[in-house]
Amino acid sequence: MSILIKNVLLYNNITDILIEGNKIKTIAPNINVVADKVIDGTEKAAVPGFVNCHTHAAMTVFRGFGDDMELEPWLSDKIWPYEAKLTSEIVYHAMKLACLEMIKTGTTCFNDMYWNLSAGREAAEEMGIRSFQGKVILDSDHTKTFNETVHEVESSFNKYQNTELTTFTLAPHAVYTVSTRILEWLRDFSKANDLLVHMHLAETPLECDNCKKQYGVTPVRYLNRIGLLSPRLIIAHCLWLDDEEMQMLADNDVKIVHNPNSNLKLASGYHFKYHEMKDKGLTVGLGTDGVSSSNNLDMTETMKVASFIGKAWRDDPTACSAVDMFKCATHNGGIILNKQLGDIKEGYLADIVLFDLHTPAFTPNYNLISNIVYSGNGNDVDTVICNGKVLMENRKVENEDEILRNGNIYAHKLVDDDAAE
């Protein structure tokens, strides 16, 4: 299968892009080959598909289910009791809905942590979107022994082979929900099998205070002591870090994910230290977090909010530029997930998004990146190609009506036994 995109704006130039198989083969003007499919790129801009580096995608079923609440009642009344009732059928349809939303807003790859890995993987594969998925590892509730937890992780590692689209990861939930013994075991298991480890860290002051009480040190220092800091570790949030902790993370090439909307909505904090991290050489990606705490999966919105809140709290309108945030949402995602994606380059995976420039948000178009990050939104995406396959064209995705209807049906199946608010 080959795809030829003709006359598309790629950064500052009009060019053609030839895709062969799942890779970008040639980028040049006037490519003269017969391709299986030709896409007219006129009045469109090609950018790398966005990489959502931290989400719980199947939480689409919780969209708008318990907003504007305090964290504790939100979790104990709204999220946990219903998550306990999730079936693989619900997760499957919720994940399809999430993938549809991501495709329709230009995301081609996401890094996920949730329940029912089998259903999540099946849905994402069917949708043709690239994903990194790990089942939440959690043992602080003592419902499982150490050996049971280890066995479960080993079994799922053996069961879920990586495919072209789907990569297996380890997803210990957080320092307050996973025992030291399991974290130590994960350190060795991830190293032995070269697996990414995806974890929440330093999200709230309470987490940091409790970690100090329980282990005598802050979360980063605790992980450092365990020896879990490594280039394979991806940590989400990282709002509450001091300079020494950022240096520890940089020394170990740990990967960071900023989730501005979730951090703001849950009032976890707003002073994410992007520039300090960048200065130390840390790689920062962006994530939406789950829909229950950001309400959508639109990475363009995530880039804008990351930029604007960064400027505001630093009292510096030059901070967190559009170009920087765009790089976090694309290029840095490729670095974090260790795949050749996040850039439009010959030899890279063909994960490409075309924005429609014939819209108010892109008129005038003095500055494409500024317009994508600050003016447009995910609905301005017209065409999405992932792994060399067209997933959306003219904003149409295959079976989208059915996915929306099922998403709705299974969301209501989950919550309608009890009263939604």
Place this chain on the structure above:
Amino acid sequence: MSILIKNVLLYNNITDILIEGNKIKTIAPNINVVADKVIDGTEKAAVPGFVNCHTHAAMTVFRGFGDDMELEPWLSDKIWPYEAKLTSEIVYHAMKLACLEMIKTGTTCFNDMYWNLSAGREAAEEMGIRSFQGKVILDSDHTKTFNETVHEVESSFNKYQNTELTTFTLAPHAVYTVSTRILEWLRDFSKANDLLVHMHLAETPLECDNCKKQYGVTPVRYLNRIGLLSPRLIIAHCLWLDDEEMQMLADNDVKIVHNPNSNLKLASGYHFKYHEMKDKGLTVGLGTDGVSSSNNLDMTETMKVASFIGKAWRDDPTACSAVDMFKCATHNGGIILNKQLGDIKEGYLADIVLFDLHTPAFTPNYNLISNIVYSGNGNDVDTVICNGKVLMENRKVENEDEILRNGNIYAHKLVDDDAAE
């Protein structure tokens, strides 16, 4: 002309809405009349058209033209030199582009302050959108005498009669750009002619410090001393207010406009005191500000950012709820502009927007207002009715291709003599 919207979701009920002339005539299920036009409201939600209470709409020509810059070089290198070259032709096409963008994102009414009132009014009238427009009043540069400024304001007041769609307002720029003598004259002129006064106030610490240096008091106290505080005064930004100033504003029923995106992008501040103002009985509206400082005119984004930043800086996830922000963007706009709009009620002006619910952002739809404010964006708007006329249906606006092309052409006419960045 009558319009019948059938089977539409209005808050929690499916109903019909009958529009006759420019007003909402009847809201009831199963309305059985022959209307000139029937709109199928199935899988759509009707909400009041959004009211953008502070903008400089024709600044669409500056979209993405000088982002991520310090305030001073941005103004002196990017904005002011080009604004000096604005012609009425450019303002006309820029305003059409702005109106197109507003219609396509669900705004049916805006409160504007800019140059070339004639061109701005003509463009908005042609687009069929409701507007309140005032030409910037500014005399601190001493290019005009007191009498010349007064004469100009009086002439334009006499020239620009109010129409069904367009209302004349007075728009003194700010306390640092308008002399006390002119502000005093505007106080009397606005009272005598019952005119709204639209002004920037307390946007930056520098403005407040300079006001204290020049007049011995903060901006609100200065306006209070002049006697300009009144129910007709609409002040934008209001970031830097103490409790006593908020009380002065409340005692005089002054109207407030919060512009969260602009405030964040320009690093003017983020601690807008919504709850303190609400508790004092102040009416707070929302605005995008000009596209040069918010980059788009999407009020759904403005509501979300207002809510999320409000929660974050207050460290309170229950603050600035979706329902509150939605009210600011609709109902409060009607109060601020003193028109029967901002609600869907019998007898009110027929400014109605239909959101398409058959989209990922509205699936599931447990909570419509949350989905509009937190999950959807302006592109989820399907149909726009303003003053009883359909301006957009199935996302199509009359002449939109031509408006986009001209917007682009005239933007480049403005800036291409010199090098854009």
